Amino acid sequence: ETGVTQSPTHLIKTRGQQVTLRCSSQSGHNTVSWYQQALGQGPQFIFQYYREEENGRGNFPPRFSGLQFPNYSSELNVNALELDDSALYLCASSWTSGGANEQYFGPGTRLTVT
Amino acid sequence: QKEVEQDPGPLSVPEGAIVSLNCTYSNSAFQYFMWYRQYSRKGPELLMYTYSSGNKEDGRFTAQVDKSSKYISLFIRDSQPSDSATYLCAMSPGNQFYFGTGTSLTVIP
Numbered sequence: 001e002t003g004v005t006q007s008p009t010h011l012i013k014t015r016g017q018q019v020t021l022r023c024s025s026q027s028g029h030n031t032v033s034w035y036q037q038a039l040g041q042g043p044q045f046i047f048q049y050y051r052e053e054e055n056g057r058g059n060f061p062p063r064f065s066g067l068q069f070p071n072y073s074s075e076l077n078v079n080a081l082e083l084d085d086s087a088l089y090l091c092a093s094s095w096t097s098g099g100a101n102e103q104y105f106g107p108g109t110r111l112t113v114t
Numbered sequence: 115q116k117e118v119e120q121d122p123g124p125l126s127v128p129e130g131a132i133v134s135l136n137c138t139y140s141n142s143a144f145q146y147f148m149w150y151r152q153y154s155r156k157g158p159e160l161l162m163y164t165y166s167s168g169n170k171e172d173g174r175f176t177a178q179v180d181k182s183s184k185y186i187s188l189f190i191r192d193s194q195p196s197d198s199a200t201y202l203c204a205m206s207p208g209n210q211f212y213f214g215t216g217t218s219l220t221v222i223p
Contacts, residue, residue, distance in 0.1 A: 004157075033211070042120070042202055042213030043158070056209050090157055102148070103211065105157035 002027050004093050004106035012112045013081050021076045021109045023091030031055070032074040033103060034066060035090040043090055049074055050096070078111075086113045117141055120203055120214030129223050133190040137203035137214045140184065144205040144212075147179050149188045152200045152216065161201075162188065193221045 005024045013019050025032050031050045035043035045058035049068035063079040072093070078085060088110050092103035120137045127133055135149075145166055150158035162177040164170045170177045176189040186205070190197055200216040 006157075035213075040122070040215070042118075042204075042215045043211075045210050045212070048210070058210065088155075102160055102163050104160060105150075107157045110155070 004091060004104055006089075006091050006106040006109050008109060009107070010110045010112075012114065015081055015083060015113055017081050018077065018079045019081060019111060021078075021089050021091075021111070023074045023076070023093075023106060025072045025074070025091075025093035026104055029093035029095055029104075030072050031094045031096055031101070032068055032072065033092045033094070034074070034076045035092065036060070036085075037088040037090055037108070039087070046076070081113045083113050086111060117212045118203060118205060118214045121217055122215050124218040124220060126220045126222060127193055129193060129195060129221055131193050131221075133193050133197070133219060133221075135188040135190075135201050135203075135217050135219070137186050137205075138184055139186075139205060139212075141205075141207060141212075142181075142184070143207035144184075145181075145208065146206040147177070147186050148204040148206075148211075149175075149177055150202040150204060150213075151197075152202055154199075158202055195221045195223050197221050 033048040034046040037043045047057040052068045065077045068074045088108040090108045092105045094101040094103045149162040152158040167181045174191045178187040202216045203214040
């Protein structure tokens with residue numbers, strides 16, 4: 001069974017640029033959630049995708065957007081990067097949507113915005 | 115007021131000690147409760163998952179949920195140096211997950 005994978009591992013971008021982060025869900029999982037984890041903080045929910053549709057969103061601006069593909073992999077796109085976007089971005093997958101299902105995290109992508 | 119409150123520590127204990135980690139919350143709609151372990155610069159690893167109130171045991175780990183007090187705990191028995199990590203509590207009303215800030219634990223050999 002393959003776990004959750006994310007790419008790239010690290011990324012350095014300049015303020016104002018755009019970035020795309022990728023996530024492959026664990027085998028058999030159809031739901032992907034994205035989180036932002038600032039240094040010394042817990043993960044903050046960005047949004048969740050279930051069967052290729054957005055299924056819940058946290059308190060993040062529209063410049064944070066996402067996609068889920070038919071194979072349940074997912075992308076997180078961030079436009080007009082700001083310095084405060086520097087964080088570890090985590091992807092988590094589960095069997096279906098909702099808190100009733102355990103989420104399994106990938107290793108994360110560390111984004112640095114200069 | 116944050117949805118989930120967790121003492122960030124740091125917490126330092128000798129090897130073999132019993133560790134108690136705690137979180138409080140304000141949203142009475144939370145009914146799913148989880149504990150994650152996160153090593154430095156890694157993704158969180160699911161340790162325990164519980165639904166509603168009660169206790170759950172898995173090896174050296176015991177999770178307790180007291181919904182009447184809005185308080186959850188994770189106990190680690192016979193702590194090992196390999197348990198040194200940040201422990202995150204998380205909870206959900208049924209959709210979105212809310213995390214604590216994490217407690218940093220060091221187990222000294």
